[in-house]
Amino acid sequence: MSLPVGENIYAVPRQTSLIDYDTYKLIMTATGIPYKSIETCSMDLRNIDGMMKADERVILIEKARHYFSTHLRQVLSLGVKIKSVDHTNHSVTVNGEKFDYMIDATWGHFSPIQIETFFEPTLLLYFEAEEGLPAVTFVDGPLYSIYPTEEKTIYTLSSVPHTPLGRYRSIDEARSVRDNADKSLIEMKLDLMTQQALENVPNFRDQYKFLGPQLSIKTKPVGNSDDRSCYVGKSGRIFTVMSGKIDTIFFATERILSMIEADHGDVPRDVPSSLLTTIRAKATEIGISVR
Ligand SMILES: Cc1cc2nc3c(=O)[nH]c(=O)nc-3n(C[C@H](O)[C@H](O)[C@H](O)COP(=O)(O)OP(=O)(O)OC[C@H]3O[C@@H](n4cnc5c(N)ncnc54)[C@H](O)[C@@H]3O)c2cc1C
Known part of the structure; x- marks a missing residue:
């Protein structure tokens, strides 16, 4: 391309x-x-x-447009105006459809970027x-x-x-x-x-x-350094990307994947870890009262 x-x-x-x-x-x-x-x-x-x-x-922009719109046609919706975004701890609902995450790559045109x-x-x-x-x-x-x-x-x-x-x-x-x-x-x-x-x-x-x-x-x-780095912000399940130059897509991909991995490494408060389950089972077995 x-x-x-x-x-x-x-x-x-x-x-x-x-x-x-x-x-x-x-x-x-x-x-x-x-x-x-x-x-x-x-x-x-x-x-x-x-x-x-x-x-x-x-x-080759036209070739890239054609390639991605053909190969991703099952999952790609082009020209859709984003009218509503509802966000909970577990999902993001965009125009009434529920997703695990949302990545806003509009460079601050839609949601604000976390840097000035x-x-x-x-x-x-x-x-x-x-x-x-x-x-x-x-x-x-x-x-x-x-x-x-x-x-x-x-x-x-x-x-x-x-x-x-x-x-x-x-x-x-x-x-x-x-x-x-x-x-x-x-x-x-x-x-x-x-x-x-x-x-x-x-x-x-x-x-x-x-x-x-x-x-x-x-x-x-904002600043005098002519900074073109890629910034990836995260607020709950919404990412914002400011990509700098086109090649920084690779950096943004890595950052987003590692942030999602970090999310899944976190143990949600309402789900006991397997270690906690084992300790509680043992405590109950020997008659210790547990929280
Ligand atoms: C004059 C100029 C020269 C440049 N030269 C270079 C260069 O030489 N090399 C380089 O790497 N980069 C250059 N860039 C930067 C270049 O724009 C980016 O590298 C490239 O376009 C990034 O692609 P992108 O998909 O991240 O962003 P964009 O191509 O900007 O795509 C953002 C998309 O978000 C969409 N959008 C905006 N608001 C909404 C909304 N509310 N809801 C839904 N969608 C929305 C827009 O329609 C757009 O399609 C240049 C930019 C400009 C303006």
């Missing part, structure tokens, strides 16, 4: 990066992620201190260009990225300063900003993001033809 990106570049611009290429290389080496420094790539880039190639994959978060409406731009152009991420700091999608001739342009459309404590405010993004806002952002791309990709206007916007909302933890 993913494909390798043929040419995946991390480029450090000379003036606009917060760090120089040697420092970036040190950080990459420390992570243990394999990379190769390169002198040139198949795109004409300007004002670059240095660049590297690293393996990365692009997710804010909502950030976002705007990505889609462009059409020839097939096989590289993915280029300009690092590090308030920079941008040109990235292929599962459609061979469609690319996204995202920008650290221009993609966010604000920060909101309430989801309703964030939704309203996302839903009211109009032509003038998109044209203004297109201009800003194109200007930014032209700093390093002088042929950007000729190579990439604007197709349209993608509007969405990110949920992020």
Whole structure:
């Protein structure tokens, strides 16, 4: 459900990066992620201190949608609005149907997350260009990225300063900003993001033809650390997941399974343990009064 990106570049611009290429290389080496420094790539880039190639994959979203909706069709209900959730010590009843547990993976859109978060409406731009152009991420700091999608001739342009459309404590405010993004806002952002791309990709206007916007909302933890970790909260039989990045699904799965295991390790107060039953039986047998 993913494909390798043929040419995946991390480029450090000379003036606009917060760090120089040697420092970036040190950080990459420390992570243990394999990379190769390169002198040139198949795109004409300007004002670059240095660049590297690293393996990365692009997710085939439509294929994944099709795969999971086919394989899970017996247990999957799509497009169902959650109207009621009733919660007891033993079960969760969702829209009148009883379950052992509920996992809310809406990133705080439905039930609140147990850490302090804010909502950030976002705007990505889609462009059409020839097939096989590289993915280029300009690092590090308030920079941008040109990235292929599962459609061979469609690319996204995202920008650290221009993609966010604000920060909101309430989801309703964030939704309203996302839903009211109009032509003038998109044209203004297109201009800003194109200007930014032209700093390093002088042929950007000729190579990439604007197709349209993608509007969405990110949920992020409050703080300056740019934290993208995965958080799993639990309240009784309801889990809330804030997944960070897509690969953290594996972490969330482990956390949820271990929390469920811990639940089952707990001996409910109204059910005597086998040890307690044995002790009571023995006490009764020898005539000791027990509680
Ligand atoms: C601009 C942008 C760029 C990103 N880039 C990357 C990236 O490069 N790499 C990466 O790994 N991640 C990236 N992300 C994060 C990415 O969104 C997640 O990794 C991925 O979508 C997580 O999938 P998910 O299923 O956890 O959440 P989502 O895809 O957000 O799914 C949440 C679901 O909950 C549903 N929902 C919401 N409210 C309710 C409700 N009340 N009742 C029922 N359902 C509800 C929504 O309809 C949605 O389908 C990016 C996000 C944005 C916005």
